[in-house]
Amino acid sequence: MDFRIRTLFFVVIAGLTFAELSSASVIFRPGEKAKYVAPGEEEMNGKAEELFHTGQAAEKEGNLKRAVRAYKSLVRRHPKDALAPGAVFRAAELQEQRQDLIAAAEMFRWLVEHYPSSPHFDEAIEAQFRIGEIYLAGKKLKVLGIPFGSSMDRAAEIFAAVVRTAPYGKYTARAQFDIGLAREKQGASDAAIEAYQAVVTKFPKEPLAADAQYQIGYIWFKAARAGTKDLAATTNARTAFQDFLFRYPNSEKTAQARSNLEMLEHKQTATSFQVAKFYDKQKNYRAAVIYYNEVIRQQPGSTESERAKKRIDQLRVKLGDAALQSALAAAEAEKKNARTHQGQTAKSESTTSNPPSSGLPLPPPETDLSLPPPASLAPDTTTAPEPPGASGDGETPERSSAPDATGSPAP
Numbered sequence: 001m002d003f004r005i006r007t008l009f010f011v012v013i014a015g016l017t018f019a020e021l022s023s024a025s026v027i028f029r030p031g032e033k034a035k036y037v038a039p040g041e042e043e044m045n046g047k048a049e050e051l052f053h054t055g056q057a058a059e060k061e062g063n064l065k066r067a068v069r070a071y072k073s074l075v076r077r078h079p080k081d082a083l084a085p086g087a088v089f090r091a092a093e094l095q096e097q098r099q100d101l102i103a104a105a106e107m108f109r110w111l112v113e114h115y116p117s118s119p120h121f122d123e124a125i126e127a128q129f130r131i132g133e134i135y136l137a138g139k140k141l142k143v144l145g146i147p148f149g150s151s152m153d154r155a156a157e158i159f160a161a162v163v164r165t166a167p168y169g170k171y172t173a174r175a176q177f178d179i180g181l182a183r184e185k186q187g188a189s190d191a192a193i194e195a196y197q198a199v200v201t202k203f204p205k206e207p208l209a210a211d212a213q214y215q216i217g218y219i220w221f222k223a224a225r226a227g228t229k230d231l232a233a234t235t236n237a238r239t240a241f242q243d244f245l246f247r248y249p250n251s252e253k254t255a256q257a258r259s260n261l262e263m264l265e266h267k268q269t270a271t272s273f274q275v276a277k278f279y280d281k282q283k284n285y286r287a288a289v290i291y292y293n294e295v296i297r298q299q300p301g302s303t304e305s306e307r308a309k310k311r312i313d314q315l316r317v318k319l320g321d322a323a324l325q326s327a328l329a330a331a332e333a334e335k336k337n338a339r340t341h342q343g344q345t346a347k348s349e350s351t352t353s354n355p356p357s358s359g360l361p362l363p364p365p366e367t368d369l370s371l372p373p374p375a376s377l378a379p380d381t382t383t384a385p386e387p388p389g390a391s392g393d394g395e396t397p398e399r400s401s402a403p404d405a406t407g408s409p410a411p
Contacts, residue, residue, distance in 0.1 A: 048074050048081040055087065064094050085115040089124060096127065101139075105131045105158050112165045122170070125162055129171040132158035136182055152182040173203040177212055189219050210248040214257060217241040221260050238264050266302070273304040276311075285315055 055070035092107030180195035199212035217240030276291030
């Protein structure tokens with residue numbers, strides 16, 4: 001029994017000692033349970049003027065924690081007082097000065113949401129943007145000194161608040177763009193593309209619109225180069241870069257966009273050439289010729305194109321023009337339909353319905369579900385206008401010496 005009493009006594013003494021050292025408080029109110037308040041969070045009482053002067057005095061003494069507490073108490077107890085907006089702004093500034101950035105961003109947001117007519121409105125928006133970029137640069141969120149949570153999520157939340165509270169402000173377009181950057185850094189490609197598209201749609205005259213359009217293409221470009229199973233990645237990348245070149249021909253990223261397009265075309269050409277070789281090896285010469293012609297159409301003058309021409313000539317000598325007529329006709333129909341985008345299905349059906357007219361027998365076509373359909377049945381879905389100087393046959397500009405694409409830097 002005596003041991004229990006002594007133990008309890010030491011626990012109480014230790015608790016009181018710790019509370020004194022940490023300057024914490026235990027608040028008792030009639031009819032309520034005791035409430036522990038963290039150091040610096042105790043609520044002050046008094047009129048708005050008294051609390052404001054208390055905050056100013058604490059600042060002069062260098063006690064920023066006490067000053068913040070006074071200003072927050074003023075706003076909490078007298079939210080409609082004329083001094084409240086200034087108190088919120090000053091508390092936010094001091095919290096930013098103390099590197100309590102999350103609390104500072106919340107206080108700045110509180111100011112613009114609850115006191116939009118405050119003379120500090122623009123400063124508060126700028127401060128939020130500034131803090132958001134700190135997190136975008138990779139500042140770690142920490143709790144008790146331990147990294148916690150995602151700084152990119154925090155950055156996106158802060159930028160979203162800027163866009164929401166100041167939709168026509170100086171930093172709105174940049175905040176929307178930075179949401180895309182944050183999501184792209186996270187690897188959330190869909191969310192990043194959505195954010196960048198919002199820049200292009202809502203702020204088409206802003207310089208950042210060009211960077212946003214480029215980033216859309218760059219995200220799809222990376223997916224295509226990574227060997228994604230999404231067959232639309234290459235097409236979407238081409239469309240985005242072609243839109244970029246059409247809308248922003250004078251951008252500093254024009255040369256890189258053209259280089260990226262050329263790499264995409266080469267990748268697609270190499271794929272078509274491999275499919276053509278497969279059908280050729282299987283002696284399905286009609287399908288092979290269709291894909292060889294697709295190679296020629298995609299990148300005329302390339303190594304694969306010259307090899308495709310040579311192989312078509314060899315097949316013509318071996319099998320005769322009549323035997324390959326249906327394949328050649330299909331290839332010509334495909335080229336024509338790629339320019340007009342009309343009558344694709346009718347042309348394809350008429351192409352595949354013609355029987356071989358050569359005396360040399362050809363094996364029936366072999367169906368391989370692991371391969372894409374013949375080119376005549378898979379029309380190019382790119383609807384973006386051709387970039388200046390490009391031909392209607394899908395030719396691309398001269399190859400750039402820089403093989404690697406780079407993303408747009410943050411403004």
